[in-house]
Amino acid sequence: MTQEQWARIRSRLLKTVGQNNFTTWIDPLSLGGTEDGVSTLFVPTNFFGNYVSQNFADLILHEMQNEEDGITRLRFAVGNCEKPAAPEVVKPTAKPAPVQAANNNTLNTAPLDARFSFDNFVVGKPNELAHAAARRVAEGGPVTFNPLFLYGGVGLGKTHLMHAIAQELHIRKPELNVLYLSAEQFMYRFVQALRDRKMMDFKEIFRSVDVLMVDDVQFIAGKDSTQEEFFHTFNALVDQNKQIIISADRAPGEIKDLEDRVKSRLQCGLVVDLHPTDYELRLGILQSKVEAQQKNYPGLEVEAGVLEFLAHRITTNVRVLEGALTRLFAFASLVGREINMDLTQDCLADVLRASERKISIEEIQRKVSDHYNIRLSDMVGPKRLRSYARPRQVAMYLSKKLTSRSLPEIGRRFGGRDHTTVMHGVKRIEELKQSDGQIAEDLELLRRALEA
């Protein structure tokens, strides 16, 4: 492989991975030789090599194979990292570049984050359907659901799945023109085309894609001309049986100020939502992030119970969870300590406070009454029958554990009982939790339902 070919590869990688990833991870690489199908890339450090190998090796290899047949593997070696020519000075390709790369000159797909791959996406009950649908579309087979509409709350993985689809399609079907962009970018390009009187070009570009992916489509709500253009683009592509993938923060029918005809178009394919994470999914995500980190830092230790604690306490969204973990990693490495409960509480005090779910005593009483099938009035009433007293004690215990209310306050909410009665109830449940499996299971179920 020549430096000229490498420069062309770099230029295509710049478009695929985006400027930030390019500057950090691709620009410092330099080309060594190729022997027996193994191409060597020099990296500044081992850590750097590991990261690039984990996150960009498939892409780089794919681009190399487009330039030269016979390359089967990459090797990253620490060594001379002289910078090659900047990507802008690339000469026209000798061998025809893949269609997507050529067309992207005009399409300018938004940068894709290599970390947002299917491999890095943890699947659980709340997102399994969205993940399965995304996987199916990423196979690039015959178009079955059009559009695929993914929706869900903040930080639940919509953008991650969109990027994963685009990257997978790029690898599996490099001949397809895949255009990924946010609804905001769609509007920006539309406005620019209007201003530059290039609407024909705009229409032609958007109608020539094989797969159109628009992220955060709720952004165009209330923007009438953009909606109108989006509607026409959408129809033109559907008529040509081209795949469309859309994401939004809510279901099509719930996006305010979106024209009915656009809503109905968006609803006519497969609409799937990413539900709020549950405890198991959060724990799975944390474990996978720790494992990934341990590949780079084999000495990294996380004390048992820390991840479970975080998965219980940080229920807002995955972004916050990730941020908390990153901060823990940084803190632990700076102070050279193992990640244990003390360090976690110290380092994440503000995050833990902010994400404290305000569970109310009323909520607890309602959930516990439902669980044991008794009336709320009996839960707080004077009857002392075991069938009421035990659920009442469970509710008192949960009130003590899950709220910041004092014992007298809890007593007041349970029909004006004395704080010693509450104390006795909490103690009794603590004992039973150790000896009675059924009670332990009830408590776990109730706690999860309340924290969900």
Ligand SMILES: Nc1ncnc2c1ncn2[C@@H]1O[C@H](COP(=O)(O)OP(=O)(O)OP(=O)(O)O)[C@@H](O)[C@H]1O
């Ligand atoms: N199931 C998952 N497995 C691994 N990482 C995840 C998962 N879900 C979300 N994440 C991570 O959480 C972060 C936020 O995800 P993402 O940006 O995709 O959210 P979003 O739904 O697009 O949010 P927004 O509505 O704010 O745009 C990303 O770093 C992403 O990798």
